[in-house]
Amino acid sequence: MCAVRDLVKTYPATRGRRGSEGRAPAVRASDGISLDVHRGEIFGLLGPNGAGKSTLVRQLTGLLRPDSGSISVLGHDLVRHPERAARLLGYLGQESTALDEMTVALAVETTGRLRGLGAREARAERDAVVDELGLADIAGRALKKLSGGQRRLACFATVLIGERSLLVLDEPTTGMDPVARRAVWDAVDRRRAERGATVVLVTHNVLEAESVLDRVAVIDRGRVIACDTPGGLKDMVGEEVRLDLVWRDRPPLDVPEVAELASAARVSGRRWTLRLPADRARAAVAAVTAGPAFAALDDFTLATPSLEDVYLALGGRAEGLVKG
Amino acid sequence: MRQERLGEGVSVVPAQAVPVPGARDALEAAARPEDGRAAPLAPAARLLPALCAVYRAQLSRARVARIPLLFVATFQSVGIMVLMRGVVDGGDEARAVVSGAGVLVVAFVALNLLAQYFGQLRASGGLDHYATLPVPPAAVVLGAAAAYASFTVPGTVVTTVTGCLLFQLPMTHLWVLAAVIPLSGAALAGLGAALGLLAPRPELATLCGQLGMSAALLLGVLPAERLPAAIDYARDLLPSTYGVEALAATFDARPDWLAVAADLGVCAAVGALSLAIATWAYRRAATR
Numbered sequence A: 001m002c003a004v005r006d007l008v009k010t011y012p013a014t015r016g017r018r019g020s021e022g023r024a025p026a027v028r029a030s031d032g033i034s035l036d037v038h039r040g041e042i043f044g045l046l047g048p049n050g051a052g053k054s055t056l057v058r059q060l061t062g063l064l065r066p067d068s069g070s071i072s073v074l075g076h077d078l079v080r081h082p083e084r085a086a087r088l089l090g091y092l093g094q095e096s097t098a099l100d101e102m103t104v105a106l107a108v109e110t111t112g113r114l115r116g117l118g119a120r121e122a123r124a125e126r127d128a129v130v131d132e133l134g135l136a137d138i139a140g141r142a143l144k145k146l147s148g149g150q151r152r153l154a155c156f157a158t159v160l161i162g163e164r165s166l167l168v169l170d171e172p173t174t175g176m177d178p179v180a181r182r183a184v185w186d187a188v189d190r191r192r193a194e195r196g197a198t199v200v201l202v203t204h205n206v207l208e209a210e211s212v213l214d215r216v217a218v219i220d221r222g223r224v225i226a227c228d229t230p231g232g233l234k235d236m237v238g239e240e241v242r243l244d245l246v247w248r249d250r251p252p253l254d255v256p257e258v259a260e261l262a263s264a265a266r267v268s269g270r271r272w273t274l275r276l277p278a279d280r281a282r283a284a285v286a287a288v289t290a291g292p293a294f295a296a297l298d299d300f301t302l303a304t305p306s307l308e309d310v311y312l313a314l315g316g317r318a319e320g321l322v323k324g
Numbered sequence B: 001m002r003q004e005r006l007g008e009g010v011s012v013v014p015a016q017a018v019p020v021p022g023a024r025d026a027l028e029a030a031a032r033p034e035d036g037r038a039a040p041l042a043p044a045a046r047l048l049p050a051l052c053a054v055y056r057a058q059l060s061r062a063r064v065a066r067i068p069l070l071f072v073a074t075f076q077s078v079g080i081m082v083l084m085r086g087v088v089d090g091g092d093e094a095r096a097v098v099s100g101a102g103v104l105v106v107a108f109v110a111l112n113l114l115a116q117y118f119g120q121l122r123a124s125g126g127l128d129h130y131a132t133l134p135v136p137p138a139a140v141v142l143g144a145a146a147a148y149a150s151f152t153v154p155g156t157v158v159t160t161v162t163g164c165l166l167f168q169l170p171m172t173h174l175w176v177l178a179a180v181i182p183l184s185g186a187a188l189a190g191l192g193a194a195l196g197l198l199a200p201r202p203e204l205a206t207l208c209g210q211l212g213m214s215a216a217l218l219l220g221v222l223p224a225e226r227l228p229a230a231i232d233y234a235r236d237l238l239p240s241t242y243g244v245e246a247l248a249a250t251f252d253a254r255p256d257w258l259a260v261a262a263d264l265g266v267c268a269a270v271g272a273l274s275l276a277i278a279t280w281a282y283r284r285a286a287t288r
Helices: A053-060 A082-088 A104-114 A119-132 A148-160 A178-195 A206-212 A230-235 A256-262 A278-288 A291-296 A307-313 B002-009 B021-030 B047-085 B091-124 B127-131 B137-166 B174-198 B202-221 B229-237 B239-249 B257-286
Strands: A002-011 A027-037 A042-046 A068-073 A089-092 A166-170 A198-203 A215-220 A223-228 A240-247 A266-268 A271-277 A297-303
Touching: A002 A053, A027 A053, A027 A068, A027 A223, A042 A053, A042 A206, A053 A068, A053 A166, A053 A198, A082 A089, A089 A148, A104 A119, A104 A148, A104 B047, A119 A148, A119 A178, A148 A166, A148 A178, A178 A198, A178 A206, A198 A206, A206 A307, A215 A230, A215 A307, A223 A230, A230 A307, A240 A278, A240 A307, A256 A271, A256 A278, A271 A278, A271 A307, A278 A291, A278 A297, A291 A297, B047 B091, B047 B137, B047 B202, B091 B137, B091 B174, B091 B202, B091 B239, B127 B257, B137 B174, B137 B257, B174 B202, B174 B239, B174 B257, B202 B229, B202 B239, B239 B257
Parallel strands: A042 A198, A042 A215, A089 A166, A166 A198
Antiparallel strands: A002 A027, A002 A068, A215 A223, A240 A271, A240 A297, A266 A271
């Protein structure tokens, strides 16, 4: 369906403006990426900001030419023929400036026309998509007058008009409320069930990745550091659990068990995050839920590993993924 | 109604912008997958329907964003004519002022605002939206240019009619605006689009648009006889000058139609050339 081999893309170094020290070195945004996406699959690219996810999808959509490597989508060589991408896939980028001053209905209809639909077809599909996503109430309003989540949903509507068998979505649900998110995933599921549509999805939201993706490639610094089903990835760190402790004020370091945990904890304000084997986690919970430690404890959670834990265990940089 | 205006707005262009039939066939052949397993490509949007869709979408933007600016363009031109009334006393100079002020509206909207629009669209990544749709580059550029040329119609008409009343000029041949607006619109919008798409930074696009408009103001509105010779040459290089001269010539009782046609021909040629450059610049900006 979609095969990427040894993709390399380097952004050249930029000289800082006069008077500033900022000289950006060359960045290898894709550093030998290889992936296969199968038909009918929801395939995710997970990683923090700056990991190279958007650079990768911009090459998939023909917007950016790789330095080397190959991209084949539905049997078409997109490195040699980047202009074919527009006739094979629908792309939702992060920007909406081209559509901002149009109404939702016109933005969707115009996009349909530009995707090659006839006038009548475009109007009919526009109405269907607007209804499907629950946009009827705001169809007559300009995109730039909408909230961030509503605008994102309107942009998503422009991807659905003029059917494509591959959808490439760059953080589609940013800023959306749960109702809008539901509408997005329902629309995606419907297209997959009825037409075997394939989705390549960029996200840095761990919960979303776990709940909607069939397979996920974890990306860090331009490389794929793991690629499997969410369950398969979690099995890699299966023996460990995550213990979050939130202290009321300051941690009771005079309690020996707490002092011992301190060295292993990742501290963020009053929150400690620990990754421990299950038996040690149980012992730690027992220790902090009794005596003086419990008096200082505000909240604690014990959880099975998430994709964030996988990402960290694989050596990814600590911050940048979003939960929820 | 809009469709008619569209026809006027771009009438000079398609001959340049539409690929010749042979080239189109070659493109189609190249788009056929090389091996049998490849999926068929969805059809691409054709030039004319895509152009109409872009034009319509751009026109609708006027309601949201551009109406205040159209007023500004008109007020500016009318204000300049009121000022110049104290300086010029009828005759050739009055004709130059009125036609210069009329074409200034076109320069403000088509050159200045379109350069800003494309500059910002390019800088913000908004071109990606069009670049990932199977739409001919010419459709995007011509649709936007035609829409901006259309935005100038009410302002130019109001300005010219007001000028005729202020300076007691005959309105007999004002119908020539129906040719002057689309042709000088094509020339200036093409220039604006090319500047906006070629400028490395959006601020530079804005600056170039402003400078172009200032040049149109100084060289178009001020009567040519009062300018030094060097500036007169600069005046010949500016496409808006030919729109101004064509309009000025029609205030005669018996205009020299050949000269008018020649001036408008220059506008048409500049329009075709600059729109072709803008289309090339769009293609370059859209795929990096």
